[in-house]
Amino acid sequence: MSTTGGTPAASTNGTTPASTGKPSRLAGPANWADERLGIGKSTKKQLRKVFPDHWSFMLGEIALWSFVVLLITGVFLSLWFKPSMAEVTYLGSYDQLRGLHMSEAYASTLDISFDVRGGLLMRQMHHWAAHLFIGAMFIHMMRVFLTGAFRKPRELNWIIGGMLLLLGILEGFAGYSLPDDLLSGTGLRIADGLVKATPVLGTYMSFFLFGGEFPGDVIISRLYIAHVLLIPGLILALIAAHMMLLVYHKHTQWPGAGRTNENVVGFPMMPVYAAKAGGFFFIVFGFTAILGATLQINGVWGYGPYNPAEVTAGSQPDWYMGFAEGLMRIFPGWESVIFGYTVSWNVMIPGQIIPLTMFAIFLAYPFIEQWITGDKREHHLLQRPRNAPSRTAFLAAMVTLYGLLWAAGGNDILAVVFQLNLNWITYFMRVAVFVLPILVFILTRRWCISLQRHDSEVLLHGYETGIIMRAPEGAYSERHLPIDPERAYTLTARERDEVYELESGTNEHGVAAPNARMQRFRARLSAYWYGYNVQKPTREELLEAHEHAAHELEAHDDQHSADGHQFDGRHDVEGEELTHRH
Amino acid sequence: MSDQRTTPAVPGNDDAVIDPHSSVPAEPIDNPGLPAHQPRPTDIDPKAAKRAERQVASLFLLSIVFAFLFVVAYFVFEIGEDPDLFGGLGASNLFLGLTMGLSMLAIGIGAVQWARKLMSDVEIVEQRHPAASSPDDRAEVLAALQQGLDDSGIARRPLIRNTLLGALAVFPIPMVVLLRDLGPLPGDTLARTVWAEGMRVVNDISGTPIRPEQVQIGQLINAEPAVFFETDADGEPIYTDHEILIEKTKAAVIVVRMEPQDITPAAGRENWGVEGILCYSKICTHVGCPISLWERQTHHLLCPCHQSTFDLADNGRVIFGPAARAVPQLPLAVDSEGYLIATQDFDEPVGPSYWERG
Structure with a gap:
């Protein structure tokens, strides 16, 4: 193992500095053990891991x-x-x-x-x-x-x-x-x-x-x-x-x-x-x-003792x-x-x-x-599960399959409890184990992808404040404010998915690559698995969106178009109250 | 997505291999770094810290109390007398479990509370290292390995290498042969049962033989071969308890009576019943559960394990479920004293399918 202490900050998280002045009561037994087992070296890094x-x-x-x-x-x-x-x-x-x-x-x-x-x-x-x-x-x-x-x-x-x-x-x-x-x-x-x-x-x-x-x-x-x-x-x-x-x-x-x-x-x-x-x-x-x-x-x-001629x-x-x-x-x-x-x-x-x-x-x-x-x-x-939509959907499909099979394992209990026909439960399960996992896969994947879109939206346009603004010309819009930088960073701290692309099925002489069919399959699979994912915005996209948002906010600022605008989080609201205008 | 691969190749170095992952656009937001530590109330308020200390100590004390109560409960409550006390749990079980559980929980919650409230919660940073060893280490290991191989001379002496490989391939054989006596070979034991011509069909609990007139229309009787209840000349049972368990696994039957006109016997089975009384193997042809859920109206027999359903009026045919074969039928007759007997053993193996079954 090649671990080291890491950055200097890692040496302690205590509030008082460690002192070497007085030998601690631990030193005795620790020495005894170390002289026989040499555990000092191996535990040095693990104790404060x-x-x-x-x-x-x-x-x-x-x-x-x-x-x-x-x-x-x-x-x-x-x-x-x-x-x-x-x-x-x-x-x-x-x-x-x-x-x-x-x-x-x-x-x-x-x-x-x-x-x-x-x-x-x-x-x-x-x-x-x-x-x-x-x-x-x-x-x-x-x-x-x-x-x-x-x-x-x-x-x-x-x-x-x-x-x-x-x-x-x-x-x-x-x-x-x-x-x-x-x-x-x-x-x-x-x-x-x-x-x-x-x-x-x-x-x-x-x-x-x-x-x-x-x-x-x-x-x-x-x-x-x-x-x-x-x-x-x-x-x-x-x-x-x-x-x-x-x-x-x-x-x-x-x-x-x-x-x-x-x-x-x-x-x-x-x-x-x-x-x-x-x-x-x-x-x-x-x-x-x-x-x-x-x-x-x-x-x-x-239950009683086992008897091969009996069952409950x-x-x-x-x-x-x-x-x-x-x-x-x-x-x-x-x-x-x-x-x-x-x-x-x-x-x-x-x-x-x-x-x-x-x-x-x-x-x-x-x-x-x-x-x-x-x-x-x-x-x-x-x-985050949403950032691997196909994988998450695959698991959801498998969980569905597992759950259906598990329920099928108690089809007699289901029939009794829900007063259903046992045979129809079984026929239903025979079809459902094929159909439902596929449906669940599609739904979960779309769900993950829309969550990804939402993340992008929040990053680019800020969060929804719940404050409705009316423009001078009468249009209504909701005010969005940027999220705090740490949260924004966390949202972007993920990798971009890359779809594997076939370089070329043939070499310069037009001869098919040895495992071209496999590679084509891989490319198709990759496109299917990752191609629909939403990628995080680039730095340029973010800057542009933020400039746009700042501009918009400025346009709205201090026009007092509606009472309550002062609760938009950009003003000091000490002593202010929401009042109704009559 | 190719549009992301916008960064050109390494400038000034045409040979540089571009890792496709190095060419993604720069991170959209810079890492703001670890946020500053927020002190907890116990960090800044000595009173809060003292309170937390008392909490933790109280939990540990509570644990001691419950441990003592456990010992008290152990000696106070009798067991075995009334298992139905307290909702079927038994007083002893309930109090032993509760006191033990609470004593443990108090230690656990106390320790976690101590960590959360009083131990330093300043996050520290440790650097990671690649899982792989350094290239130097690797080279050294490979060199050492090569040195070892060279010293052994395994490459120069193929005779040794090949005979060693042969010996290593053969040496597990004795280990496998050793396992031979785990059990006898199957032979055709699975195809035979203890049923034989003239053997009486008796009630499975009492062992009493069955007269046709005792069986009502629609009734199902769990039955067994009479030999399970018989003794030899010395008064010893013919089959020991164990042998009975094994034979019962194949020989258990059910006797049912239906209206004779409802029964549609297959060719050759016309006289296998007695006045609408038929006898079938009780062992499911799917994986061998005993079947005895009987619907007298429909003549259906349902296996409680996997719900295979057999029509006993129609030669035990499978009408539903995972079983593939009809449940075997035992031909019946009446002996001179008027009791039901089998006229022969089953004409096919009973129970679950197996390869040699044919």
């Missing part, structure tokens, strides 16, 4: 801290949970199930809920924290996407984040399956059906996964080790990499007065973020504890599996038999191909965008 401040930078932190809550509550649960499918007779405190045969996993989950003090609280906190973890990762990822924070040099961190989301979802599904209740067993049964639909290898994969035919007697212990060791280990390692890259790249920041692509302006790690982020951990922890106390979640005792109506996976569930539900029943082998398109496409493709497109997006723009520069300033 600057992070910019914005509420949206906290979203990833929610994910981080909820993961810590998951680790803490998870360790507690593991002290009692028995990941075994051995059949036992339940003899615990919960009356309704006493005497029933069930797996040890389910029985020990009931024991945690009813016979361990605080056990139910920890179970509920664990489940709530899992929701929070995955939800926060989703929203953090959307923030990064919308603001262009994934651009060079952060593409790899974007991919690491995507892997974290995928692992988080897998981890959630594994944990959801562990109690071996009726609902989670049904989830596993669906997963088994999904695995079996894999061409050629499906049944082998299923038999190896479940140790024989579904449900077998090993899946819980196998999922357990994945859930408590394998996946959390990977998640921890990726979080470490994610954070190290964050520190190395330094955090992105919003543009503004004094904030450039070459610096980072904010508060130091020590003490401001140590207190804020450390305090925020306790807030997340406390918040999950209150959720666990007051909102019941996954009351497995109500209204079976739903946890919300983050909802979009995959929706895909499974609305896909038509296509299946073909080719040379005596069965290909289950109806399971393979919605259950395996589409989710993985969507995921791959998202991971690849930074590289796709880079290829369209040809932009290889480093970007540390965030973009």
Whole structure:
């Protein structure tokens, strides 16, 4: 790492100068540690490392801290949970199930809920924290996407984040399956059906996964080790990499007065973020504890032990599996038999191909965008979503698609709650997932572009004061005043989009360039992606507009054309009152 | 937009490569620089600072109080007795969670308040550096790498290189082979169930056999093969709990009775029912959920997982949803004692599709 202290201003933000007079009480332990670990050199710059401040930078932190809550509550649960499918007779405190045969996993989950003090609280906190973890990762990822924070040099961190989301979802599904209740067993049964639909290898994969035919007697212990060791280990390692890259790249920041692509302006790690982020951990922890106390979640005792011949109506996976569930539900029943082998398109496409493709497109997006723009520069300033209209619209379309699929995953619930015909909901969804995202894309893009126009308007002609002026000849107009210079600068602190243009499809001998078709496609894509954007005004345009405005204002000044004009912000209005003339 | 590329090439240097991004017009407004620091009330008013200090300390004290209350709640409230207390939450759970949560929140809010009100809020500026290392460093690394490769002689000794690559390609094979015993091979186990000629169809809970006259028109009975409830000569169950779970996954059935004239049996299935009583696999042909939502008027059977709908009067044909195949039917008859029996196993694999299914 090649960080240095930066400008002289960076050395301190304290109000009193640091003194070297009296050795502090910290010096002793610090020396002890440094003489053994040599941490002085590496912590020197990190302790006062600057992070910019914005509420949206906290979203990833929610994910981080909820993961810590998951680790803490998870360790507690593991002290009692028995990941075994051995059949036992339940003899615990919960009356309704006493005497029933069930797996040890389910029985020990009931024991945690009813016979361990605080056990139910920890179970509920664990489940709530899992929701929070995955939800926060989703929203953090959307923030990064919308603001262009994934651009060079952060593409790899974007991919690491995507892997974290995928692992988080897998981890959630594994944990959801562990109690071996009726609902989670049904989830596993669906997963088994999904695995079996894999061409050629499906049944082998299923038999190896479940140790024989579904449900077998090993899946819980196998999922357990994945859930408590394998996946959390990977998640921890990726979080470490994610954070190290964050520190190395330094955090992105919003543009503004004094904030450039070459610096980072904010508060130091020590003490401001140590207190804020450390305090925020306790807030997340406390918040999950209150959720666990007051909102019941996954009351497995109500579902009963798993029985492959039973299911309850209204079976739903946890919300983050909802979009995959929706895909499974609305896909038509296509299946073909080719040379005596069965290909289950109806399971393979919605259950395996589409989710993985969507995921791959998202991971690849930074590289796709880079290829369209040809932009290889480093970007540390965030973009407002409106200033990347096509990207913002793409996300809005994807969110629409995700939301529709998610709703489709609960089509039975929707039918019951809204008294609608289940079949028609499904038919509607089959069409809507194609039509609505496109509509939303177009609308969002136009919306962003009109917001860009508005920004230009404000820059060129000032803001609307709400003061209506009447000219001597009787024409009415609204007075506009220039916005303050810092805001004006912030509005212009963005890059001009450049549409990639084909130099020439052929060389001087008229021979087509080797990848001319690809380049033509790229140029068309670039024109479509950026060509409609509104670019910020040039210096000349601004000067001209301001001169014009100043001239206009002058013309209107001091003509007292209407009462109230003195409240135009250009006069001293001490002691003035709005009066009605009769 | 080409009209923006107005700046000419670098004057006096025809070889200079123009970065297209360097030729955009100058920034319309100059960066006004970091605005001056605005002091907070706590910066200038010692009283306000004192007040903030007291706030933070009170929050920390509050946290201590709640931590103690947590311990009290832990020992005061019994668990397991009445989980329905306080809206199904249980007194213990509710008070443990609230006290723990409030104790944590107080620490967190206190720390954040401390940072916001009392710690210096003068923004400081740190310069960024390109993510890449300096060209010198890069050159040095490449040189070192080259030196290392040269020293190893890997380029001069292709025999070593190639055998090493071969060994590295082969060494994962034992690791993969090791996983072989994760499970048995599928064979044709998925195509068979425990149903056999003459096996009674019994109620899934009680295990009692079913007489045709006990089944009402429009009724649906969840049923299972009788063998799940039988014992061998020593009085031991024929199937253990585990084996039953596995076999049930394929052998669970439903018995329904419809008006015989409503049923349109396919060719060869004319005598698979008994007086309008038909037996179908309970396992959905989509991904294997048990299906039992029965509409007696329409003879439709709906899967609660993905809403595939089957018409049981029409050979279990799919009429809606993502399932591709009709739900398999089990041929029924009546034995000498007047109970429903199966006349054979299913004539096709039940449950979700798989590659070898054919």
